[in-house]
Amino acid sequence: MTSTTGAHTMTDLSPARTSDAFLRLALRIDAAASGALGVLSLAAAPLLVDVLGPPAPVLVGVGAFLVVFAAGLLVLASRRSIPRPAAWTVVLGNAGWVVASVLAVVLGGEALTGLGVAVVLVQAVAVAVFADLQWLGLRRMR
Incomplete structure (x- = not known):
């Protein structure tokens, strides 16, 4: 026999969850990928200059942005209710x-090496997939 309290609790939590x-999963996966790329860019910027082409300050700036972005995604994904505008x-x-x-x-x-062009384009495809998954997650929200 299920108690009314237990059923009521499940009803209250289930729809929101x-x-x-x-959407929460898509945000977390995006955060993991963005954070990993950001940390790699920050930690290995001097080594990546010759391999990818952009100057170290650009790699460090992109890396710092990605780490902050990833943290923001994690905060957003952890909210009890994800604000649609966010x-x-x-x-x-x-x-x-x-x-x-x-x-x-x-x-x-011309500033990028061949590998640099490939990395930029591959990560762009990955980000497009994240955007699509997040858009699908938004559509599934009630």
């Missing part, structure tokens, strides 16, 4: 990152 579970900001920010990455290759590609 299940309707935004996909989630849309992440989706649009990720879309802007993809556009900026492609422009960096097209307009500043």
Whole structure:
């Protein structure tokens, strides 16, 4: 026999948890990938200059941004209720990152090595996937 209190508790928590579970997962995966790339860029900037092409200050700046961005994603994903405007900001920010990455290759590609171009384009594809997953998560929210 299920108690009314137990059933009531499940009813109160289940919709909020299940309707935004996909978005939370997408935000956490984005945070893990962004954080890892950010830490790598910060820790290995001097070594990556010759391999990828951009100057160390650019790599350090991008790395620092990514670490802060990842922390923000984790905070957002941990909220009891994910604010839709904040989630849309992440989706649009990720879309802007993809556009900026492609422009960096097209307009500043001579500063990048062949591997640098590949890395920028591969991470742009990954970010586009994150934006799409987050958009799907937003659509699943009630």
